Structure formats: C-alpha cells, structure tokens
Amino acid sequence: xxxxxxxxxxxDKWAVKGEGNKRxxxxxDTQKQAINVAKGIAQNQKSELIIQGRDGKIRSKDxxxxxxxxxxxxxx
Numbered sequence: 001x002x003x004x005x006x007x008x009x010x011x012d013k014w015a016v017k018g019e020g021n022k023r024x025x026x027x028x029d030t031q032k033q034a035i036n037v038a039k040g041i042a043q044n045q046k047s048e049l050i051i052q053g054r055d056g057k058i059r060s061k062d063x064x065x066x067x068x069x070x071x072x073x074x075x076x
Contacts, residue, residue: 001065002045005038007031008052016041039064 003018005025014034015024018041025041028034035051039062042049046065053059 002041002047004048004050005042005045006050006052007034007038009054009056 003020006017006019008015008017010024010027014028014031016026016028016034016038017024026034026037028037031051035049038049038051041047042062043064048065049060049062050058051060
C-alpha cells in the first residue's frame with residue numbers, strides 16, 4: 001500500500017503531498033487540479049486521498065485501498 005495523498009494549501013496555490021513528505025509532489029493553481037492529480041496517485045498506490053479545505057480542516061476523504069471493511073461513503 002502506498003502513501004496517502006494530501007491536497008493542501010500552498011501559499012495562494014494548492015499542493016499534492018505524499019503523507020510524511022516535506023516537499024510537494026505537484027503544485028497547482030486550483031484545488032480541483034490538485035484533487036485530480038492526487039486522486040490518480042492514490043488510485044495507483046491503492047492509498048487514501050485526504051483533502052483539506054482553505055481553513056486547513058479535512059474536507060473530504062476517499063479510500064482507494066483494499067479495505068476489508070470499507071465505511072459507507074456518505075459523500076458520493
């Protein structure tokens with residue numbers, strides 16, 4: 001299982017970061033672009049995608065791993 005992917009504020013832009021990494025994997029102009037990049041990485045690595053809002057609080061989570069007991073997704 002790969003590293004969870006985080007979408008976080010990066011100054012006035014958005015960044016995709018692998019969990020525990022100091023440097024961003026990719027910096028984008030919009031949150032939507034960052035989410036698309038992070039989703040692809042999370043799907044490839046069978047990990048989780050965690051999206052922070054502008055306030056730094058977790059806005060959304062999606063799991064692309066092999067969770068034997070997945071929670072019901074109430075967002076989609």
